[in-house]
Amino acid sequence: MKILLIEDEKILRISLNKTLQKAGYAVCPCSDGAKAISILDQENFDIVLTDIRLPGKDGIQILKYIQHHIPKIKVIMMTAFGSVESAVDALKLGATDYLTKPFSQEELLHKLASIRDFQSIEKENVELKNKLSLSTKIIGNSPSFLNLIEKIKLTAPTNHAILIEGESGTGKELIIDLIHQLSDRSDQALVKVNCAALSESLFESELFGHEKGAFTGALKQNIGRFERADGGTLFMDDIDDLPLPLQVKLLRVIQENEIERVGGEKTIPIDIRIIAATKVNLQKKMEKGEFRDDLFYRLNVVHMAVPALRNRPDDIPLLVAHFIEKHGAGHHITPAVMNVLQDFRWPGNVRELENAIIQMIALAQGDTLVASLLPRTLQQRKDFLNPSSGESLNQALSYSEKAMIESALEKCRWRQVDTAKMLNIPRTTLRSKMKKYGLVDKQV
Numbered sequence: 001m002k003i004l005l006i007e008d009e010k011i012l013r014i015s016l017n018k019t020l021q022k023a024g025y026a027v028c029p030c031s032d033g034a035k036a037i038s039i040l041d042q043e044n045f046d047i048v049l050t051d052i053r054l055p056g057k058d059g060i061q062i063l064k065y066i067q068h069h070i071p072k073i074k075v076i077m078m079t080a081f082g083s084v085e086s087a088v089d090a091l092k093l094g095a096t097d098y099l100t101k102p103f104s105q106e107e108l109l110h111k112l113a114s115i116r117d118f119q120s121i122e123k124e125n126v127e128l129k130n131k132l133s134l135s136t137k138i139i140g141n142s143p144s145f146l147n148l149i150e151k152i153k154l155t156a157p158t159n160h161a162i163l164i165e166g167e168s169g170t171g172k173e174l175i176i177d178l179i180h181q182l183s184d185r186s187d188q189a190l191v192k193v194n195c196a197a198l199s200e201s202l203f204e205s206e207l208f209g210h211e212k213g214a215f216t217g218a219l220k221q222n223i224g225r226f227e228r229a230d231g232g233t234l235f236m237d238d239i240d241d242l243p244l245p246l247q248v249k250l251l252r253v254i255q256e257n258e259i260e261r262v263g264g265e266k267t268i269p270i271d272i273r274i275i276a277a278t279k280v281n282l283q284k285k286m287e288k289g290e291f292r293d294d295l296f297y298r299l300n301v302v303h304m305a306v307p308a309l310r311n312r313p314d315d316i317p318l319l320v321a322h323f324i325e326k327h328g329a330g331h332h333i334t335p336a337v338m339n340v341l342q343d344f345r346w347p348g349n350v351r352e353l354e355n356a357i358i359q360m361i362a363l364a365q366g367d368t369l370v371a372s373l374l375p376r377t378l379q380q381r382k383d384f385l386n387p388s389s390g391e392s393l394n395q396a397l398s399y400s401e402k403a404m405i406e407s408a409l410e411k412c413r414w415r416q417v418d419t420a421k422m423l424n425i426p427r428t429t430l431r432s433k434m435k436k437y438g439l440v441d442k443q444v
């Protein structure tokens with residue numbers, strides 16, 4: 001804690017300086033108001049301890065200056081005996097506290113200690129708030145992402161079931177949190193279930209709950225997740241992993257809005273909104289008979305597709321800036337590294353990008369995130385971009401050509417007619433280039 005001490009009476013200034021230093025504070029003593037303001041412009045302080053009557057500028061003027069320019073500094077005014085009025089004025093103007101002369105050492109140190117405690121709580125709160133808001137912030141500005149956000153805003157306040165489809169790491173969980181926050185159920189629970197992690201036997205007691213003695217090992221009653229989500233939202237992650245017999249049970253709950261605990265006789269009404277997420281195309285699973293169509297239509301009232309990161313490279317600079325702020329504010333990235341990040345295909349999507357940034361920050365010697373810090377999977381790309389890497393210009397061009405064709409094929413779901421149109425080349429040319437680059441037709 002650093003204190004600027006402004007007192008024109010020499011003896012008092014020296015004795016206060018001593019007291020404060022002994023108590024462990026860093027002190028900058030000063031005898032003149034105008035000088036104090038120029039010091040405030042150059043150095044950082046946590047607390048200003050100032051007399052009211054001073055040469056140069058008086059204590060009230062200093063207080064006003066601080067309130068206007070550096071409001072985070074706490075100000076304690078020292079007033080002469082009998083001038084309580086000016087102390088009250090100072091408090092009205094925003095001073096944190098005041099001391100009437102003569103005051104004891106203890107009184108001063110006690111006031112400083114309570115300011116110190118308050119400031120550290122304040123700081124913790126700000127840090128916590130920043131962390132919270134950073135971890136729930138959804139970043140993206142590309143058209144496909146903005147469309148999705150628009151859909152979220154429109155449908156979150158309804159009670160419709162939502163099916164979210166997106167590859168791993170695209171931000172599905174973040175989206176579910178946002179939907180719940182924007183819904184009328186935001187003051188109720190958001191309960192999450194990972195269908196991939198539950199065995200068939202666990203599923204029933206976890207979701208429906210059980211009565212004491214319902215089965216061997218059921219030593220006490222257990223309230224299931226359906227009941228815990230009552231009034232709120234139930235998020236079922238990896239819904240495609242739900243075995244067929246359990247799909248039937250889930251369907252019944254959705255249709256009848258009631259459950260029975262395992263081993264229980266009572267029927268318990270529940271009011272839940274279901275949001276399900278899947279990494280695979282659930283419609284295809286349904287067509288193959290691996291997912292019940294009646295359940296699919298119940299879950300898929302609103303469909304949201306979260307775009308893969310490689311299909312929205314324009315969002316990468318925004319995400320990079322966001323992750324740097326979240327994990328290592330003050331770092332920055334070179335343009336060459338940004339190019340590499342934007343060109344990469346990111347099979348693990350935003351999660352993989354975030355991890356890459358975390359890793360680079362951890363390894364960085366200074367503030368700059370340079371190419372050599374890139375994860376190994378991206379290094380190859382960097383070598384390739386380096387003119388002294390031995391790559392010929394032709395090799396570089398075919399690399400880019402392949403990447404662009406592949407990305408166009410993805411965007412057009414591997415439909416060659418659309419892809420050729422998008423790239424503005426004849427279909428025969430597209431076909432021969434696909435053959436040259438080993439791009440196998442993935443259209444089903």
Ligand SMILES: Nc1ncnc2c1ncn2[C@@H]1O[C@H](COP(=O)(O)OP(=O)(O)OP(=O)(O)O)[C@@H](O)[C@H]1O
Nearest residue numbers: 137138139140167168169170171172173174350351
């Ligand atoms: N648009 C985004 N803005 C900011 N952070 C994001 C965004 N998308 C994803 N993230 C971050 O990436 C990480 C992975 O996101 P999340 O867990 O939501 O992905 P997921 O789609 O649920 O993945 P999985 O299918 O593997 O469970 C999280 O740390 C999340 O905060």
Ligand SMILES: [Mg+2]
Nearest residue numbers: 169172173237
């Ligand atoms: Mg997830």
